[in-house]
Amino acid sequence: MITKKRKVANTKVDANKAYTLKEASTLVKDINTTKFDSSVDIHVKLGVDPKKADQAIRGTVSLPHGTGKTKKVLVLCTPDKEAEANAAGADFVGLDEFITKIEGGWTDIDVIVATPSVMPKLGRLGKVLGPRNLMPNPKTGTVTNDVAGAVKDLKGGKIAFKVDKVGIIHASIGRVSFAPEKLAENCQELINALIKLKPSTSKGTYLKGVSMASTMSPGIMIDTKSVQN
16 A cells, blocks of 8 residues: 555656766655655665675775764673773673673674674574674674774764675665755765775676665665766
8 A cells, every 4th residue: 555645755756767866865855755764775786796705795884974873882892892892882892691692582783893802602693693684794894803993983874785695785874864965975985885896807887776765765766877986
């Protein structure tokens, strides 16, 4: 069942048109139908084969204007790192007690940062953390001895991204309350990061498609030429 608001929103988006990033960032605010401050998401179709290790794109990027959401960060570390993690603003800090909680199904967090020395203890948490994309990983900067730096980055707007099995990157780049310019700048920062990660083995068109949508809104197709500087 399509709501009246969604029907109106659908009429404002030309499904056959590729909008510039600037146009899309303005339009996504206009077609929002929710009463809450919806997330604005970007979906990027890449010309890669995720089954090949060198084309399984993943990484991090610090969005200039953040995501509009404060992440809950858990730091798993030895006692000598706890004060550093707490001072940096971590929401939860510890080790064994949190491993036990996670084994019991607790995942009320957005990101886990771990020091390299404790990673062997996290192996048995794979079944819980893996499906939720919460397992710390050196490639995303969440396995590090610099726990303070990692926490500050994550609280300041650093996001992780990973290509899915059909070659698409999904990422939140802000909220509908953001000014169009801020949405556009956040989106461009993500695209720039993806372009830098283009594998040398990727043939043909790399940036195949980009779309923007807010929660419950229709997708807006973006002209890939408008995001390639």
